[in-house]
Amino acid sequence: MTARDTANDTDLHAFRAEVRAFVAAALPQAVRDKVRLGLEPGKAEVQAWQARLAQQGWLVPNWPTAWGGPGWSEEQRAVFHDELVLADAPESGGISIAMVGPILIRYGTPAQQQHFLPRIVNQEHWWCQGYSEPNAGSDLASLKTRAERRVNANGEEVYVVNGSKIWTSGAHHANWIFCLVRTDTGGRPQEGISCLLIDMQTPGVSVRPIRGIHGWSLFNQVFFDEVEVPVAHRVGEENAGWTIAKSLLEHERLNLARVAENRRRLAKVRQIGLQLHEAGVPLARRPWFQQRYRELEVRLEALAATVLRFRQQAQDGASLGPETGMLKLIGSTLIQDIENLAVDAIGPDSLACDRAAHVELPELAPGRSPYAPAASARRFVTRGYTIAGGSSEIQHEMLAKQVLGL
Ligand SMILES: Cc1cc2nc3c(=O)[nH]c(=O)nc-3n(C[C@H](O)[C@H](O)[C@H](O)COP(=O)(O)OP(=O)(O)OC[C@H]3O[C@@H](n4cnc5c(N)ncnc54)[C@H](O)[C@@H]3O)c2cc1C
Known part of the structure; x- marks a missing residue:
């Protein structure tokens, strides 16, 4: 490790602490609880959170400073994103910030940029x-x-x-x-x-x-x-729309692995394992649960290490090839297996798929896991992850042709 690496690590550590402290102070506990339990926060809650991020100058981390971006490195952006997910913050930005902004910055006319970009930041446009x-x-x-x-x-x-x-x-x-x-x-x-x-x-x-x-x-x-x-x-x-639509993938590649989201969901499963009992023993000590949990943990760490390797390559100026397609494939399958374990652990109690649990914290019957009301829904939501943004079959095909040359 060089002296530069060490200085960089120290800076990143301080940056991580700064983001963590900001989120701890700025994000309401009720919103955090919803996200942790697998519910979808309402639009007003997301807007309030985004307004807070905008006030801090952190709403559009992937945009250039000329349009309101904070001027962070790729590594800082990754740390920021991880910290938000791990702190159970609502997903911010979505299509507006991750997709429309970068497209207008790259392909928009000056008039389009001046009209639309500030309206994304002030949330007038969704x-x-x-x-x-x-x-x-x-x-x-x-x-x-x-x-x-x-x-x-x-x-x-x-x-x-x-x-x-x-x-x-x-x-x-x-x-x-x-x-x-x-x-x-x-x-x-x-x-x-x-x-x-x-x-x-x-x-x-x-x-x-x-x-x-x-x-x-x-x-x-x-x-x-x-x-x-x-x-x-x-x-x-x-x-010329096809070229523009495809260029968007460049903005997404490294985040498609959903490492932080997988980590958060696995932490939830761990909680479930500690809270719930089977035959008088915490699930976390039952062999079937332990085996599946450990396997997921190993898969997650392997994915995290692979993402890190790609980030390092990007940081060193190497272009990322079609190999990154595997990140989406592995990350989306992993999260489905995590949600499946959550449902299996909670058992029949998770089958009552509470519609109200979408946006409001439901009242819990005695002994019911707080994760139960949204467990089924969350499993079905993640079912879509292997379809949205290019299905697994399409990813397999791309990897076979473009990486393996089959
Ligand atoms: C949660 C979610 C959110 C979404 N959000 C948006 C959104 O905001 N905006 C938007 O525009 N779209 C959105 N989509 C749509 C998404 O992009 C499409 O569902 C996806 O591209 C697949 O298209 P399709 O549903 O028409 O399935 P099809 O393309 O009809 O595929 C059906 C099945 O056939 C397989 N298949 C198709 N072609 C091949 C092939 N060549 N080789 C092997 N297998 C193949 C597929 O893998 C799949 O299993 C969303 C989807 C989901 C699940």
Whole structure:
């Protein structure tokens, strides 16, 4: 280890302590409890938390300083993210900060940047992502939502959008949607796609929530019926949307392993193991539980070490190859196995999937684990992790072709 490494470690240690102290002071305990128990905090709670982060200058850690970013290194961002997850903070930013901001910073016009970026930071705009369609998911390039260029009744040049998007997470809370639309039907499907920024208050936009098997409505179908979008709200060139959409993956790669989230969920399972008993013995001392718990722990540490190795490579200036696809695959499977153990440990008590437990802490019957009300729902929510953002089958295929050369 060099003197520079040691200095860097000390700085990171101090930074971690600073983030931890801030979160301890700024995040209300009730919100923290909800997140810890697997519930979804309400929009108002997330907004209040994000406002606090914005006040601190920490809401947009992945943005350049010119647009409000704190100017952190990749390592500091990773520490910050880990500390927030481990402290049971609500997920902040989402599509707006992780996706729309970076796209506008890279591809937006100065006018788009000046209009939209500050409105993300002050939370006037909440974004959702309109990529998938009823017949376009893994094969996204086959999307059909049509945007035709016309002159409207006021003499303005607009795109008129018709079609539908599905599985749109958070569209019921959002007021803007970042959409991939078809602007050309000739040539390769990838070449006729454009990116539009659409105000969801525009006449012709409607949102239908989709209730999941867990009883929660996390995503939606969004319909567009003759929706007029100013041409100035197109990002990048017409028909260049595919390149822009794909570039986003670069912003996500290292976080897709969900190391901190896996760690937090495994800590929950540990608590369950200590609290609940089987045949008069804490579950944590029953061999079946111990074996599964230890195996998950080993898998988590192996994943964490692999992520660290990639981070080190990135820090040293090496470009990250398609190998990072394995991080999403392993991290999403791991979290499902963790949630499965939680449900198995809680037993039949977890099957009463409390719909009210979505956003409100339920009253607990005597002897019931505080983790029971949301356990089933949480298992079904994580079921989606191996589908969203590219299914496991697609990841396997990419790894086979691009990494193993099969
Ligand atoms: C929790 C969650 C949140 C989401 N949020 C959003 C969002 O906010 N915005 C958005 O636009 N979309 C969102 N999605 C949609 C997501 O991107 C799609 O579900 C995903 O891309 C898969 O597409 P699909 O559902 O159409 O399944 P399909 O593509 O129809 O796939 C069905 C099955 O076939 C398999 N398959 C497909 N093609 C191949 C192949 N070539 N080789 C092998 N197997 C294959 C798949 O792995 C899958 O098992 C979300 C999904 C989930 C689960």
